[in-house]
Amino acid sequence: METVCIIDDDKIHHFTIEKTIKLQGLSKHLLSFHDGLEAIEFFNENLNNTNILPDVxxxxxxxxxxxxxxxxxxxxxxxxKISKRIRIYVVSSSINESEISRAIAIDDVSGYLEKPLRPEEIRQVFLNHN
Structure with a gap:
């Protein structure tokens, strides 16, 4: 995968995912946002630039x-308006069944992962993407 995007306000979670991806050479580029607004602004500015939009x-x-x-x-x-498929994995510390069901029922969501993510879970996302 060329580009991975992390949208999360938890700095430790950012660090864990980024470190795992870098150490294992899973992606060339990382995008990092600390709230949804930053990410939405980025997407709106780059809808036609699929080279920098994330794969996951x-x-x-x-x-x-x-x-x-x-x-x-x-x-x-x-x-x-985006000419590439982007897989979205919801990552949350919630184990509330109704929240999990709500998330995976959304067509744009490829999966639900519980925090804290383990390196093997992150690798599995990349294996499933190929």
């Missing part, structure tokens, strides 16, 4: 400004 997004649900649910709602409004 690791999306937290509970964030300030714009949370993961709001990001998914906004993403659905502009995804048709």
């Amino acid at each position: 997004i690791f999306l937290d649900l509970n964030m300030p400004v714009i949370n993961g649910w709001q990001f998914l709602k906004q993403y659905a409004t502009f995804k048709a």
Whole structure:
């Protein structure tokens, strides 16, 4: 995968994913956003530039400004303008079954991962992408 995007306000989570990806050479580029608004602004500015858009997004649900649910709602409004498939993995510390069911019922969501992510879970996302 060329580019991976992390949308999460948890700095430790960012560090863990970034370190795993770099150490294992899983991706060439990392995009990092600390709330959904930053990510939405980036997408709106780069809808036609598929070279820098991510192949995979690791999306937290509970964030300030714009949370993961709001990001998914906004993403659905502009995804048709993106000429590449982007897989979104919801990443959350919640083990609430209704929240998990709600997340995986969204067409744009490829999977639900529980925090903290282990390196083998991150590798599995990359293996499933190929």
